[in-house]
Amino acid sequence: xxxxxxxxxxxxxxxxxxxxxxxxxxxxxxxxxxxxxxxxxxxxxxxxxxxxxxxxxxxxxxxxxxxxxxxxxxxxxxxxxxxxxxxxxxxxxxxxxxxxxxxxxxxxxxxxxxxxxxxxxxxxxxxxxxxxxxxxxxxxxxxxxxxxxxxxxxxxxxxxxxxxxxxxxxxxxxxxxxxxxxxxxxxxxxxxxxxxxxxxxxxxxxxxxxxxxxxxxxxxxxxxxxxxxxxxxxxxxxxxxxxxxxxxxxxxxxxxxxxxxxxxxxxxxxxxxxxxxxxxxxxxxxxxxxxxxxxxxxxxxxxxxxxxxxxxxxxxxxxxxxxxxxxxxxxxxxxxxx
Amino acid sequence: xxxxxxxxxxxxxxxxxxxxxxxxxxxxxxxxxxxxxxxxxxxxxxxxxxxxxxxxxxxxxxxxxxxxxxxxxxxxxxxxxxxxxxxxxxxxxxxxxxxxxxxxxxxxxxxxxxxxxxxxxxxxxxxxxxxxxxxxxxxxxxxxxxxxxxxxxxxxxxxxxxxxxxxxxxxxxxxxxxxxxxxxxxxxxxxxxxxxxxxxxxxxxxxxxxxxxxxxxxxxxxxxxxxxxxxxxxxxxxxxxxxxxxxxxxxxxxxxxxxxxxxxxxxxxxxxxxxxxxxxxxxxxxxxxxxxxxxxxxxxxxxxxxxxxxxxxxxxxxxxxxxxxxxxxxxxxxxxxx
Numbered sequence: 001x002x003x004x005x006x007x008x009x010x011x012x013x014x015x016x017x018x019x020x021x022x023x024x025x026x027x028x029x030x031x032x033x034x035x036x037x038x039x040x041x042x043x044x045x046x047x048x049x050x051x052x053x054x055x056x057x058x059x060x061x062x063x064x065x066x067x068x069x070x071x072x073x074x075x076x077x078x079x080x081x082x083x084x085x086x087x088x089x090x091x092x093x094x095x096x097x098x099x100x101x102x103x104x105x106x107x108x109x110x111x112x113x114x115x116x117x118x119x120x121x122x123x124x125x126x127x128x129x130x131x132x133x134x135x136x137x138x139x140x141x142x143x144x145x146x147x148x149x150x151x152x153x154x155x156x157x158x159x160x161x162x163x164x165x166x167x168x169x170x171x172x173x174x175x176x177x178x179x180x181x182x183x184x185x186x187x188x189x190x191x192x193x194x195x196x197x198x199x200x201x202x203x204x205x206x207x208x209x210x211x212x213x214x215x216x217x218x219x220x221x222x223x224x225x226x227x228x229x230x231x232x233x234x235x236x237x238x239x240x241x242x243x244x245x246x247x248x249x250x251x252x253x254x255x256x257x258x259x260x261x262x263x264x265x266x267x268x269x270x271x272x273x274x275x276x277x278x279x280x281x282x283x284x285x286x287x288x289x290x291x292x293x294x295x296x297x298x299x300x301x302x303x304x305x306x307x308x309x310x311x312x313x314x315x316x317x318x319x320x321x322x323x324x325x326x327x328x329x330x331x332x333x334x335x336x337x338x
Numbered sequence: 339x340x341x342x343x344x345x346x347x348x349x350x351x352x353x354x355x356x357x358x359x360x361x362x363x364x365x366x367x368x369x370x371x372x373x374x375x376x377x378x379x380x381x382x383x384x385x386x387x388x389x390x391x392x393x394x395x396x397x398x399x400x401x402x403x404x405x406x407x408x409x410x411x412x413x414x415x416x417x418x419x420x421x422x423x424x425x426x427x428x429x430x431x432x433x434x435x436x437x438x439x440x441x442x443x444x445x446x447x448x449x450x451x452x453x454x455x456x457x458x459x460x461x462x463x464x465x466x467x468x469x470x471x472x473x474x475x476x477x478x479x480x481x482x483x484x485x486x487x488x489x490x491x492x493x494x495x496x497x498x499x500x501x502x503x504x505x506x507x508x509x510x511x512x513x514x515x516x517x518x519x520x521x522x523x524x525x526x527x528x529x530x531x532x533x534x535x536x537x538x539x540x541x542x543x544x545x546x547x548x549x550x551x552x553x554x555x556x557x558x559x560x561x562x563x564x565x566x567x568x569x570x571x572x573x574x575x576x577x578x579x580x581x582x583x584x585x586x587x588x589x590x591x592x593x594x595x596x597x598x599x600x601x602x603x604x605x606x607x608x609x610x611x612x613x614x615x616x617x618x619x620x621x622x623x624x625x626x627x628x629x630x631x632x633x634x635x636x637x638x639x640x641x642x643x644x645x646x647x648x649x650x651x652x653x654x655x656x657x658x659x660x661x662x663x664x665x666x667x668x669x670x671x672x673x674x675x676x
Contacts, residue, residue, distance in 0.1 A: 181597030259519030
């Protein structure tokens, strides 16, 4: 049994907490939370012990007459692995985790250098074995690595170019914009996503551009990749079809935009309408010479959930990538070919 | 004096009408309009004779007790050139214009085959000389042709790839969406824009992808072009700087998104906040090997206005491209280098 603590209970922490509770080989010892809000109340209703990361948070919980289970040190004393899901405070917390001798999983908002290993399950699971700390990369990087890792495995990739249209805000973020503009994000090129993919796949020639658009339902990537040789469109589709954590959808089945993908997730009963898969529009997959074009949707809130679960297993050792991914995917309801 | 009539008084017709009235060598005989709405009232206040294209429209004007100047035949009998700015009804009207022996300018919503010449002033002005009809291409195609025509002239272009994030609706269109989604537009690739650019620049290797996003303030193109040789970034910027109808903006001057470009146009007093220029973010211009990357903004409502004015002169003959463009640009307040 791997005893897991989660530091931070926001967009990622909440999801990883639920996913950890679904694993037969893990136990969720508790989470930390700064504010005694409705999310803390729901965690308590689920039976999740809620710890407070500092005295200020403890005072807030006490003032709100909401129970808390103790401080971060107490949580750390009871776990094997901690998942840091704070808003980019990993560098601050890393020495605290180390002082307690705990292995740690950080998120993509941190620098690659914080752990020296940027993690995507199907690309470099084995490299994480036995390490004290790894960084699960961000949503966009995770999706690009899944896709480009698969294309590289199937055909070789000599060059990748992608334009990322990013959702302006998550559905619960009411202070972010824009509401009527396309924001250059940033206006200088390339965006950080290309180099971030290279933190996982160092020898890949990739350049990315990013814009921010007024919607909350997923990022959308326009991908152009130059392949080794000239596979047929059907061969590319077959390769994607047999890649874990990829989902192929079609406009003629009703998927006209990112919003229908989220609606699909609501309809099939995914918790929080989470889409863990990188979503490829089948009819967008097009070969022009040796270039493949496609559209890929990325559910920013959800896609790294399975990677975090795998990363916990990877740093503990004793699992193969395939075994961990199959287990994670079975518990989360993700189609897992082969 | 070129006597001009405009068939349709919507997004394009209104703008071309005002632009024609600013030309010393043209007279606006009148416009046609279907509905006696506030736009018709403003046209009348400006002294523009408003004609009705059919009996239904005439009846509507009479019922609204709004004056009209006669029917389309009457308008056509008094003009040399008609600009068709109807919602893609050009194929229906072309024989009517021809019956009256009038030269005609159509818009990018029509098929290339309607006129056999797709027009962008700085690429193929001379090819329009003396023709009975030309098609001014759509906003996105116009911008891509200006940019790629300039890059081709300066350096050669062996390949162009672009991802177009399209505004979901114009500011006055209240029935269009989406309001919270990125729409694949279309989900199959490539989008029609690449072939449409080839209707102006037939030998250009270009592929485009398009998405639709919930905002009204301009389209944004993410452009990747493979150049002949490897010019420096500064050489590319110099080339763009000396190209007519291109505007270079910078994030550090406050241009963070498409919305600030429109705000700039409001602030400098452009009519209807129109941006006639293709707008390039200076800091986005980046060389990676022999590929140049950049972001380009396109004001969908306005960018084809100067092309329509030039097209009128082109079909009448007797003007050089440079003379026509310089005159048009001076009257519209567009910076025109050299």
